[in-house]
Amino acid sequence: MFSGFPLFPEQASSVAADVDNLYFFLLAITAFFSTLIAGLVIYFAIRYRRRSEVELPEPITGSTKLETLWTVIPAIIVMVIFAWSAKVFLSLHRAPADATPIYVVGKQWMWKLQHLEGQREINELHVPVGRSVKLIMTSEDVIHSFYVPAFRVKADVLPGRYTSIWFKATKPGEYHLFCAEYCGTKHSGMIGRVVAMEPGAYETWLGGGPREQSMTARGEFLFQSFSCNTCHRSDGKGRGPALEGIFGKTVDLQNGQKVAVDDNYLRESILAPASKVLAGYQPVMPAFQGLVNEEALAQLLAYIKSLAPQAARLPGSTPSHEAGSERQNSKP
């Protein structure tokens, strides 16, 4: 794929064909209308060319019928495009519940990736074909953008919060990975490749390399070494709420508001815990801003999310409608 003179990008994900169909539809509309207008302009220009300096064209001022026609028809067409593109967008936006999370950190000018199983990669991402993968991404410095043209997915990677994309690779191969948001001197060097592999080959790849602890295990280690477990006790009797099964729930805050526990809420609650305290608890937790780096934070999140629900009940907690899967957008 790295050679020749391509005119059309490869389709290598489950959504690529949907996006391309919309593209072809729009291309057809563009071709039709630009040909129509160019054709009419050229035809009129020739047909009604000035034949004498004294000729007087027939006065025509307008036609409400025509105006209505060329207001209504474009209006209908754009509404069709809107509906179609919104549908494609929502399917790009809503990750399937069973998508495997992979944590991504962008920094000037490299991509760092962590698999749940523990493998870490730089500027390279191995994924299995046929399985949905959800990238949970953040940046250590400026805004980047994770872009895989062959998958037709892209999202800005922001410092201070998580954003996400998901995809399901459909074709084994190597694909471009670009940073699409200008991020400084070596912006065009912040590139890499995504390697889509058959599931078998992927398992082999996962098994190879140096033995790494899983993210959950490392997260558990961090959880204990920061002494989080002294307050966040699983029996719910600690000074902080029990964290078992909290992910994906909607909880009540001290100020009466409700908030969905998603990646961004967990992130904020670790880094700046005083912002949104659960009802029934005191703001006694120290802020971890500056004490944990992005990778460790991802490991803590992976651990907290892995905690199975227990009998310990949270005050006023209710199951959320959606499993908190695509809630990567949150307050600043």
Next chain:
Amino acid sequence: MSVHVVPLRIYFAVFASLMVLTGVTVAVAYFDLGPLNTIVALSIAVTKAALVILYFMHVRYGPSLTKLVVAGSFLWLFIMLSITMSDYVSRSW
């Protein structure tokens, strides 16, 4: 010249109302009304601003074009605030 001279008593009446409203807004701020606090404070501020615009700035007696400019500028401000907030309130949905 079609200059409308606003009678002095109106100026003093408006000033007195502004003072009263300032007092009210400070007094109310000491009571915890929940989310109502902000609503009350802003309603009073809007009332005060309206008094200043209508009387001190003579908009009430001015041409309709002036009214249009005033309404338009606040409408635009509202557009900017409301559409941007539509992003912030729906981010965690």
Next chain:
Amino acid sequence: MSTLRVPTVPVETREHYLNADYGIRSWLLTVDHKRIALLYLASITLFFFLGGFFAVLIRLELLTPQGDMVQSETYNKLFTMHGVIMVFFFLIPSIPAVLGNFLVPLMIGAKDLAFPRINLLSWYIYMIGGLLTFAAVVAGGVDTGWTFYTPYSSTYSNGYVIVTGLGVFITGFSSILTGLNFLVTIHKMRAPGLTWFRLPLFIWAHYATSLIMMLGTPVVAITLVLLVLERAFRIGIFDPTLGGDPVLFQHLFWFYSHPAVYIMILPGMGIVSELISCFSRKYVFGYHFIAFSSLGIAVLGFLVWGHHLFVSGQSAYAGLIFSFLSFLVAIPSAIKVFNWTATLYKGSISYQAPMLYAFGFIGLFAIGGLTGLFLAALGLDVHVHDTYFVVAHFHYIMVGGAVMAYLGGMHFWWPKMTGRMYPEGWARFSALIVFIGFNLTFLPQFILGYLGMPRRYHAYPPEFQVLNVMSTAGASILAAGYLLPMVYFLWSLKYGAIAGPNPWGATGLEWRTPSPPPTENFKQTPIVTEEPYEYSIREIKVV
């Protein structure tokens, strides 16, 4: 009304705005809107060629995929300075400050703009902002991209962000003052009988443009103030490590900068309405629809900025709203294109140079507008966002649209401004060259974009090279097309044929006064008794 052969009186014997006074002071202290327009013309032309020079370097660098001509820092500065200069110092002032300044009073039968001294002030403000920015370029440039996205611009960039930001901030006030002047002038200074619906569409377009300048520019001004404070003092407003939100910067920035696109294109649409009508000798088809679509674009244009944020971490629901609103803007633009086309129907069409530019505008604007639909389409924008597809799209609008119209307008009103005709053959030739060069430059970029080549890339994968070479070849042709008018316009000042008051046999008040016009525009305030574009009456009075 025969044209082109009316050199009755030699220009020099009559007093007009150009020979009313001499000396550098008479220009630098002038309050005559026509002279100020020429001051602007000279300044924006300089900036155009400076920005164009950067574009040439960018295209040369992209001939090869390795990024081997300049360092990546230099490349980043090149595209930043190209963008900053072209957007803020050329495109935004181009048509309004030059042609608008010259023509708004003439077209409405006024002696000057409502606030002549503020008009001169706006030029000085523009120059101060321009010189500050130019100083930043000379000192070492700035590498943030013309969009100044935080936190790169506020914290990480090593360039002269503060100086450039202040330069743009200051220039914003020149835009505000110009818009204010136009609004008041159009409201209060129309000649007797010149009702709103007798106004030329050029005036309607400038009215709509001025609304955007007034309501949008202050927002980018305060945004740049906050950016400068953030960079100078780390106050945290856009800094995520202090709880700030970089996306807020994007909201504020695009609240102005999307409508700013309409500041560039609306006046161009106004010009094209004049050209199409004049060179087909017909009343503009659907005058009211074109007039109101200008206002419609100005208003709707304010509601769509979030389509620049579809993948920026904006909420998906806000994305849906913005996408919907963005599609609505397509409708008034479509109305305009259809009406121009319909104006040609049963006209008496001549192919003089300005008309060729107008034809080019319609074609390029149609493609630019239609490809805008791709970007408003949420699911598709995710793929093409921040790729060359976007670059191609907005160049079709801003260069294919606005610059084409600007050149068309310059060719149309050049005889009015200078009293001289340029060589028609060369002008047609340059129109053709610009059209061909433009398409060759930017059509390949659509393909590059869909293939996934991100914008602002110094080096790129080798499979993109063929299309990039095509684009660079086109850019060379385009550059020649832009240099040509420069040459023959200057030539015409001395050797051009005497134009006479109305070389095109056009309607409109500006053609009822001599070329160049006297300082106060009209010997007597004209009284308007007829509808605009009354070509069917064919009584074009020559004063």
Next chain:
Amino acid sequence: MSDTTSSSHPAHLAHHFDTVEQQRESSSLGMWVFLAQEVMFFGGLFLAYLVYRSSYAAAFAEASHHLDVVLGGINTVILIGSSLTMALAVYCAQTGKRHLLVLFLLATMLLGLAFLGIKAVEYHHKYVDKLIPGIAFSYPGPNAQHAQLFFSLYFAMTGMHALHMVIGFALLIWLVNDARKGRFTPEYHSHIENFGLYWHFVDIVWIFLFPLLYLIGLHDAAGGGH
């Protein structure tokens, strides 16, 4: 044709206007359009405030305890008072009371100066208390970060407002000078009227700033913590 130029062209009528009425209406419309622009200029700051206040309500309420409600309240009274004196100045210009006009303009200046003086005192307190982001900032407790945002906005908003006051003050010096020379008459006083509009606008900005910055945390004066 019916040009009115030579018939009655008062000295203060600029050459490009036909009538005094047209000139007056133009300058008034120009001023209003300028103020519309000002609304959007401050609007950007209000938007930033709205975004962060809604995100960090508790921190903002807590941080606002560090503002001096008494000084802020006094300043509100002073500024509204100066709006009154300005409105009276316009009244005097309209009715041709030349000496009273000068007097009310001076009163407006004086009140404006008092406002700026109190503002300076407040700024100084903030400096002593180390509450100026970017220059001296140290804030106790877990909300330090978001409190910094509050103070950044506080200084950006009141600073922009104060800058407008300073510009207004400079313009007032010029107006007082012209008024003393009797340049303004009931027929021609656009400058006074337009300046009045500007001054009232600045007052309106403060009318919003005062509750949004000073009053949001009063009801839980016990202070902070959540």
